[in-house]
Structures are given as C-alpha cells and as structure tokens.
Amino acid sequence: MHSSSTTRARIGERRPLYRQLYVQVLVAIFLGAVLGHFWPVFAESLKPLGDAFIKLVKMIIAPVIFLTVVNGIAGMSSLRSVGRVMLKAMLYFLGLSTLALIIGLLIAHLVHPGTGLNIDPASLDAGAVGQYATRAHEMSLTGFLMDIIPGTLFGAFVSGNILQVLFIAVLFGIALAMVGEPAQPVVRFLDALTRPVFQLVHILMKAAPIGAFGAIAFTIGRYGIDSLANLAWLVGTFYLTSALFVVVVLGVVARLTGFSVLSLLRYLKAELLLVLGTSSSEAALPSLMEKMEKAGCSKSVVGLVVPAGYSFNLDGTNIYMTLASMFIVQATNIHLSLGQELALLLVAMISSKGAAGVTGAGFVTLAATLSVVPSVPVAGMALILGVDRFMSECRAITNFIGNAVATVVVARWEGGLDRDRLHAALASGTSGERERLPAGTEEAADAI
Numbered sequence: 001m002h003s004s005s006t007t008r009a010r011i012g013e014r015r016p017l018y019r020q021l022y023v024q025v026l027v028a029i030f031l032g033a034v035l036g037h038f039w040p041v042f043a044e045s046l047k048p049l050g051d052a053f054i055k056l057v058k059m060i061i062a063p064v065i066f067l068t069v070v071n072g073i074a075g076m077s078s079l080r081s082v083g084r085v086m087l088k089a090m091l092y093f094l095g096l097s098t099l100a101l102i103i104g105l106l107i108a109h110l111v112h113p114g115t116g117l118n119i120d121p122a123s124l125d126a127g128a129v130g131q132y133a134t135r136a137h138e139m140s141l142t143g144f145l146m147d148i149i150p151g152t153l154f155g156a157f158v159s160g161n162i163l164q165v166l167f168i169a170v171l172f173g174i175a176l177a178m179v180g181e182p183a184q185p186v187v188r189f190l191d192a193l194t195r196p197v198f199q200l201v202h203i204l205m206k207a208a209p210i211g212a213f214g215a216i217a218f219t220i221g222r223y224g225i226d227s228l229a230n231l232a233w234l235v236g237t238f239y240l241t242s243a244l245f246v247v248v249v250l251g252v253v254a255r256l257t258g259f260s261v262l263s264l265l266r267y268l269k270a271e272l273l274l275v276l277g278t279s280s281s282e283a284a285l286p287s288l289m290e291k292m293e294k295a296g297c298s299k300s301v302v303g304l305v306v307p308a309g310y311s312f313n314l315d316g317t318n319i320y321m322t323l324a325s326m327f328i329v330q331a332t333n334i335h336l337s338l339g340q341e342l343a344l345l346l347v348a349m350i351s352s353k354g355a356a357g358v359t360g361a362g363f364v365t366l367a368a369t370l371s372v373v374p375s376v377p378v379a380g381m382a383l384i385l386g387v388d389r390f391m392s393e394c395r396a397i398t399n400f401i402g403n404a405v406a407t408v409v410v411a412r413w414e415g416g417l418d419r420d421r422l423h424a425a426l427a428s429g430t431s432g433e434r435e436r437l438p439a440g441t442e443e444a445a446d447a448i
Helices: 004-012 021-038 040-044 047-074 079-111 126-137 141-147 155-159 162-179 181-205 208-223 232-257 261-267 269-278 281-294 299-312 315-331 338-351 361-371 378-383 385-414 419-428 441-447
Strands: none
Touching: 021 040, 021 208, 021 269, 040 208, 047 155, 047 162, 047 181, 047 208, 047 269, 047 281, 047 299, 079 162, 079 232, 079 299, 079 315, 079 338, 079 385, 155 162, 162 181, 162 299, 181 281, 208 269, 208 385, 232 261, 232 315, 232 385, 261 269, 261 385, 261 419, 269 281, 269 385, 281 299, 281 385, 281 419, 299 385, 315 338, 315 361, 315 378, 315 385, 338 361, 361 378
C-alpha cells in the first residue's frame, strides 16, 4: 500500500505537455489558420464546429451562474454584504469602462487611423450593415433594463440571458438567506449539485480544441488574411491600444491590489487561447469562475462579479467603439466638435452596457452608438465590416482579462481574497488542478 504522501504526489503530478488544454488549443488554432489559408472553401464548411462548441458552453453557463451566485449569497453573513459587493463592483466597472472609452478616443486623435482614406459617405453601402443597424435600433436603455426581467421564473434558463439568470439567482439567494435555517436542506442540495455541474464543464472543455480549430479555420477561410492589409493600420492600432490598456492600466490596478497582471495571464493562458480561437469570452466564463475561486477569491464575490462583469465591464468593447467611431469620422472627413465627441462618449458608455460576450455584439453596439449621433453615418460601418471578425477576438480577450482583474480587485476590497492562495496559483502559472479522479479519491488518500 502506498503512503499518503506518495498518493498525493501521484495525484498532484502535472500532466504531459501534449495533454495540457492550452497546448491543445494553441495547436488547434495554428492548424485551423493554416487550413483556412490554403483550403479556404473547405475551412468555411467547418464553421459548425466552432458554433457547436460555443452552444455547448452556453448550455452550461446558466446553471453555473445560478448555483455559484445562490451558494455565495446564502453563505454571506448578511444581505447588506450582497448590496455592498454589487455597489463596489459597479463603481469599478463604471470607472474602468469610462477610462477605456476615453483611451480609445485619445488614441484615435493621436494615431489618426482613418485619415487619408477620403471616403465619400454617399458611396458607402448601407445595405451591408443593415442587419446590424436594425438590431441596434432595438437597443435602448429602457429596453435593456426591461430585458433583465425574464418572462417567467424559468424563462431566464431557457433564453440563456446572463443578466436574467443573475437577476433570478440574486433574488433566490436572498430568499434562502431570509428563510434561514429551514432553507438549509435546499442550500446543501444546491452546494452538492455544484460539483457535478462543474465536472460537466470539465467534460465540455475537452472539446475546446475542436471548437477553436473550426472557428479560426472559418474566420481565415471566409475573410482571408489578405483582407487585413487594407485596414491593417486600424486593426494594429486597436490591438496595440488594447495591449497597452491591459499591461499599463490593468497592470497598475493589479499592482495596487498586490499581484501581477502578467502572472494572472499565465494562470489563465488556456482560457485566453480558447477566447482567441472562438472569438467569444463566454466560451471561457465557467472556467474563469472556477479558476478565480481556486485563486483565493471568495465564492460569493466570484458569483456576483464575473457574471455582472460580462455585461457591465467590457473594456475591449469600449476601446473598440470610440476608436472605430473616430476611424469612420476621419475616413469620411467629418469634423466633430468637442461637444459632439463628448456626446459620442456618453452614448457609447450607455450602449455598451449589456453587450453580450458573443461574436458580433461589439459591432451591434457600435451601430447603436452611431445611430444616435447624426453627424456620423451608420453606413460608415461598412468600412470595417471585413475586419470586424479579426477585431472581435481582441475585444473578447480584453473583456475577459478585465473581468478577471475586476474579480480580484473587488474580492480584495470586500476582504474576500486569500492572498496566499492567489500568490500560490499565480506563481504556479497553472490552474492548480490535479489529475481528474473520481470523487472521494482525495478522501481515500487521506485514509491510507
């Protein structure tokens, strides 16, 4: 019989490199890009692989959010703690999102990505962006707030709307906390249900390389790397601005909180590659919630901050909106006064809230922003339609990183951060996961 320490060593030993998820996803992205470049027609037909994987993940997002939020609230010392966490999170979201919008605007004035194109607005094909403009007109502040409330109690789980699920989960968690001791059997049941649900997440994540392969193959096959050449200055500016935002702005925020943003990126490398391959930050939402909890953030903070951040803390989308708006303004030789630019900033701040983490949402949000600023033609979006898919990847990655940092910051503010666990997780550069063994293996090891 092996000793307890020997068993733990065997359980905790690292997987071979080829079995690491981030390596598999990285290889899949490379192979998908090669296939898309050399065999574009066949690569386009692989789009269902990426779509199917995103649907699989979205299928499990609602129960993950519901269980995490309900268990977190039920475990809080008081209901005032719930309101305090949400208030701190919203203040952080508002501050960082506004800063991202301003940075995008300032970089556009500094770099002038659209200057010199001299596009006649009358020559633009408005029909090319008609579907996005139509969807944008359906977006309003009132409509957004009303959409938070589902039609029925279970309607949120059917629609998959993150904010609706969060709304129901918060109400149900508060109800359990108010009932108190008689509700403990329900709390214990939901807590026990969390383990198989997250195990299901791990099962679905095994398909991540296939999803990333199909999604990147389709993108390169449909749009081609050559399509980047015409608007390379805009795409490059956006990627560089987003990188500087992560390294400088989020880096400073992380340093003030007591950790390194680069270490956090290493810790989340598998999820980042997954977001890159699928162009969807939602694809990594369940894994992000699990990893942030393993990194020492309290379950209650993770359950409230991460889902809310996916709708209210979209740093990458905000940078994209002001930068793309000014690109269209500059390309069509339109002059905006300071007041008009501030109006554009204000509208972008409002319209960005509630944009989902799926591909194309940023483009719809941009249409909503431009539609209420008459000086800027919505048809100008046709100029960037061909490269929006490439920029959506950067939007999703920046949004994802921003929410990871926000979770640690709010956990620190709330006193719900275990710094030892955080530093241990970031120092390892991995999730800290051990080999997946049947439930009870660890207990059995302790008994040996």
